[in-house]
Amino acid sequence: MSISDQTPTVRQDGRVAPRANRPKRRTFTASYKAKILEEFDALPEGGSERGALLRREGLYHSHLDNWRRSRESGALKGLSPKTATSSEAQELARLRAENRKLTAELGKTKSELGKTKTALSIAGKAFALLEEISESADSDAKPAE
Template identity: 45%
Template structure:
């Protein structure tokens, strides 16, 4: 038995190959060992077949690789502190209003 120290490269599958693999996968009956052999040959998972099938059902006929969208703006590190202080300020304002009401009632 030999062990390899080099990492294996991810298989890049084009849209046409995805279509062909999915058609071949679906041509075998459920539970057939050839389905598993096909997935192992390409290093795929059954969940990927499901996702590709769902994309075809939704109308994405090309099965092109999805590209990530733009990243959101980085979060301000002080935003959590500002939110906490705003909540605390509102709570203290309410306590002050309650205390002033009690004092006003006691003066009468």
């Protein structure tokens, strides 16, 4: 890139012309923001899925923080603040959070159960092998009649 590429060009009306190679700033619709926030909040906390969502969409966590702040203040049209208007809505939110937590816990428990079953299977096979060795050792030690 040369110096002439870096200097802005001034139009006849005195305004600076945009450079062709300057990247455009992305804009997001309110519905897109709401969809991403809902999708992000539905994923388990601390899970790798949240990072995968941000990478897939090309977003930073600060985007979500700003969108939440704007939604809570009511500044974003189309993004209503998350306020529980009734006890039913609060209960539903609590149950959804509990469901996410229990689903994550269930996955961990299933993994541990699989490991335990494998260990028991190995222990059973080892016991059978030792029993077989013991019987063959006993039969070798007996005198022939």
